[in-house]
Amino acid sequence: MSEHNHEHHVATAKQLWLIGGALFVLTILTVVVSSIPIPAPFDIITALVIAFGKAYLVAAFFMGLYWDVKFNSMLLIGALVFFILMVTVTLLDTMYRQDVVPSF
């Protein structure tokens, strides 16, 4: 250990259990919220906000990005940016067709 320039971050057991507990509570919450009738676009938005909250907890603390070099976070965010780009360009086609291709 002594030769190391910087120690690897070791999360405490308490931290990990807290994150696990928070993920459990958010899972319950997303199930409960789904049974409440929320008008059209907002039900999906609510579900996605909770899902992204859970994803943040997993990425930041279980995957350790919170303590990690920023480059790895950049890779993850980069992947999301390109995913959004892929969806946007695809929707620009599929949402503005006169007729949906019949066999689809």
Added chain:
Amino acid sequence: MANHSASHPAHVQHHFVDSDQQFESAKMGMWVFLVNEILFFGGLFCAYIVFRAWYPDLFSQAALELNKVWGGVNTVVLIGSSLTVAMAIRSAQKNQIRGLRINLLITIALACVFMVIKYFEYEHKLHLGIAPGMFWNPTPEVLAELSHPKANIFFGIYYMMTGVHGLHVLVGIGLMIWLYIRAGKGHFNSEYYTPVEITGLYWHLVDLIWIFLFPLLYLIE
């Protein structure tokens, strides 16, 4: 750094300056792979978004055929396994090899529970003729609830997304068994646990994908 040869233990390959650089490189390589994984699943999510935008009614109808309870149980199982993987890495960092092996075993067990539940879900659906694409052949009872002409497309997306995800879980089980055996041979310690760390990253990504699949497939009103 001052004493270069002393900081060059057996596990460090000659082209790395030290253990830390090797560890950071391996981890960054894994993140690049995870970028590829996200965009791979991204294609499937893209198909989901396109078809949900085209046929919003289809998704709210068809989701009723999915069992919220088992989907929820599987979510909790995967979150639990993510926790045990994080605990396994912590054990390795603290040189507690027994703890590392126990946590890996619990993770393998939870992953198997996930797959068994998934098997019964598939089995139940296929029994009712709820199959993807051209194999769509539902019983009259199912057809009465789900008359949408594009119902087979929803289940094409469902089987593809959960199937590829399930395949990742199976690969994860294999990797975890490999880690368990290597840990038993004394290959890992607080100085060297890179395979545990990057397999952990992989496993958390599998959990992340499910975190989105669960509300998007099972919890549509």
